[in-house]
Amino acid sequence: MASYDNHITRECVEAIIPFAKGGSSVVAMGSGFINKELPAACHHVPA
Amino acid sequence: MSDPHIVVTLSQWVEAARRWGAKAEVELVPVASYFGTHEVESSVGIPMDIDINILTHDEIKQFIEDYAVAARHAMKAGVDIINVHGAHGQLPALLFNPVFNKRTDEYGAQNFENRCRFAVELLDAIRAEVGNNCAIEYRLSCTDIVEGSPSVEEVIEFAKVIQGKIDMLLISRGCLAINKLMPLILPCTYIDHGINIEYAAKFNAALDIPVGVVGAVTFEQAEEAVASGKVEYVAMGRQNIADPDCVNKALHGHEDDICPCIRCNTCISRSHFFMKPPRCAANPKYNRGMDYNYMPPITKQKKVAIIGGGPAGIEAARVAAERGHDVTLFGKSDILGGVFRDAGAAPFKEDLRKYLAYVIRKAHEQKNLTIRMNTEATPEMLDAEGFEAAIIAIGNVPFYPTWLSCKDPGRVVLVNDIDSGAAQAGKDIVIVGAGITGLETALRFARLGRNVTVIDMLDREHIGQTVAPINAYALFDLLDEERWTLMCETKLADVTDEGVIIEDKDGNRQTLSADTVILAMGGKPNTDAIRAFEHAIPETYVVGDCNGQLGNLWNSVTTAFDAAMVL
Structure with missing residues (x-):
């Protein structure tokens, strides 16, 4: 699963519970963003 | 993860993740511009989420510090494993790949050591923060797939460089920023399962740390891969x-x-x-x-009718019965599945067939569920039998252009009839509608050597983009391996004895030769039938294709589930 919005909400906590109960050895959260903003020069969003 | 306050909420997540014995892992990545954008321009003409060639030296150093700070916060929250995402075109992967890396500083592509430097410094910085309190897993693409990228053998050499700094290595493939590669990163229904296993086995043989694999691995494949020593573990998303x-x-x-x-x-x-x-x-x-995690049990058992035996009807029936209602499913045909059964007809739809077999099996296991096939429910019947609630899942009515000159039902056919075998396609086929259904039909017949032309009113950029663009990219790639023609911004004007008359956006017409015209134009709800049920039964819900939303499995199953949960 991914946090995808840079926040860990109660929904995010609830979402992991079925996986945690499901028998996997490891449950992982994807896209844990290390920073809030990229360097300005890295924004290459097309017009 | 850069904010120390994340520790508060992340620790709640970690507690939940570990409550039943699992280890909690958090993947670290820079904020990417690709969310919602994709295919961003770059200095090398190939999409990159972050253009590594215009980052200053200080900015690269800052990224390393950001990773380390994020790892510190993860450790404080109690995370067991830090996952450093070095696959899919993430920063470490881009800097290792000379196709992308055109830098001339110490992180440049001049030599192998420089290309490894960012990953090495990054892992050292994280280890300095977390020590042995957290394991470190590194995610690595065995190949970026982009032409000119490092060979698998060279990526293994990279893995040897970092293996002393990590605890586990997870093998994937591809670059996420390049749309057409996404179906191989997230192998879609048209791609084989377990496509990375044999590559991962090479890494496992060459390294001293546990190597795992990800990428649509089935349980059977996982069992074999671990038992035979190809990998030490398997990740499934x-x-x-x-x-x-x-x-x-x-x-x-x-x-x-x-x-x-x-x-x-x-x-x-x-x-x-x-x-x-x-x-x-x-x-x-x-x-x-x-x-839904804490939905209370029902307080009153209701007599519920499910009208329709497609995926929406099956889901509604199963969930309502599981919750304790007295449920009867009415199906017009002799077998459950509806149009979904037809949609799974193509050889490459094995996943769909397995899913349908599963849901039918589960429906038959329900004690509170009576299935009445070969029975067309009517409002009068349901009223007479005392049903208190009904979930209407009668599908939609396929769109059929009534203006066509050709009235030969064997020449202009609905895609569902082709899928079910009720109609046959000839050698020269025109498919009207380039949604997923139309494209899958095109692939099916192109692979049989038929001459396939697909027309659609949308422009090329918007075709297949409504629900699952990743699968549409895969379809286009697979179709391009065959002989086919796609005509965008083109509509069906008529079908005559001479051929199929099409019209472009400027009103120009031309005639295509075709012995079969397959209509994959979607459908519309039968609102009259829906209204009649709504008037006859006190409590009704309209779910699946007949609710006028997108005609796909997600809409069908989710709306059916939601209705069954509020009965």
């Missing part, structure tokens, strides 16, 4: 989403109870292309725990 209990079920020998992932990629398409929370076509509870 989408299969867990489709059925979070799948590991326990496999562990206890209940593989038939596992709801299979159909690899439609609704989950990742929603988050990566549309900036929406991921959802699952097979598991409507996924990521909606606040709505």
Whole structure:
């Protein structure tokens, strides 16, 4: 699963519970963003 | 993860993740511009999420510091494993790949050591923060797939450089920023399962640390890969989403109870292309725990009619019966599945067939569910039999252009009839509608050597982009391996004895030769039939294709589930 919005909400906590109960050895959260903003020069969003 | 306050909420997540014995892992990545954008321009003309060639030296150093700070916060929250995402075109992967890396400083592509430097410094910085309090897993693409990228053998050499700094290595493939590669990163329903296993085996043989693999690995493949020593562990994403209990079920020998992932990629398409929370076509509870994890049991058993035996009807019937209602499913034909059964007809739709077999099996297991096939429910019948509630899942009415000159039903046919075998396609085929259904039909017949032309009123950029762009990219790639023609911004004007008359956006007409015209133009709800049921039964819900929303499995299953949960 991914946090995808840079926040860990109660929904995010609830979402992991079925996986945690499901028998996997490891449950992982994807896209844990290390920073809030990229360097300005890295924004290459097309017009 | 850069904010120290994340420790508060992340620790709650970690507690939940560890409550039943699992280890908690957090993947670290820089904020990417690709969410909702994709295919951003770059200095080398190939999409990159972050253009590594215009980063200053200080900015690269800052990234390393940011990773380390994020790892510190993860450790403070109690995370067991830090996952450094070095696959899929993430920063370490881009800097290792000379196709992308044109830098001339110490992180440049002049030599192998420089190309490894960012990953090495990054891992050293993280280890300095977390010590032995957290394991470090590194995620690595065995190949970026982009032409000119490092060979698998060279990537193994890279892995040897970092193996002393990490505890586990997870093998994937590809670059996420390049749209056409996404179906190989998240192998979709048209791609084989377990495509990375043999590559991962090479890494496992060459390294001294545990090597795992990810990429649509089935339980059978996982069993074989671990037992034979090809890998030490297997990661599963989408299969867990489709059925979070799948590991326990496999562990206890209940593989038939596992709801299979159909690899439609609704989950990742929603988050990566549309900036929406991921959802699952097979598991409507996924990521909606606040709505359904603590749903109270029913207080009154109701006599419920489910009208329709397609995927929406089956889901509604199963859930309503599981919750304790007295449920009867009415199906017009002699077999459950509806048009979904036809949609799974193509050889490359094995995932869909497995899913359908699973849901039918589960429906038949329900004690409170009576299935009445070969029975067309009517409002009068339901009223007379005392049904208190009805879930209407009668599908839609396929769109058929009435203006066509050709009245030969064997020449102009609905795609459902082709799928079911009720109609046959000739050698020269024109398919009207380039949605997923039309494109899948095109692939099916192109692979049989037929001459296939697909027309659609949309422009090329918007075709196949409504639900799961990743699967559409795969379809286009596979179709391009065959002989076919796509005509965008083109509509069907007529079908005559001479051929198929089409018209472009400027009104120019031309005639195509075709012995079969397959209509894949979608459909519309039968509102009269729906209204009649609504008037006859006190409590009704309209779900699946007949609710006028997108005609796909996610809409069908989710709306059916939601209705069954509020009965």
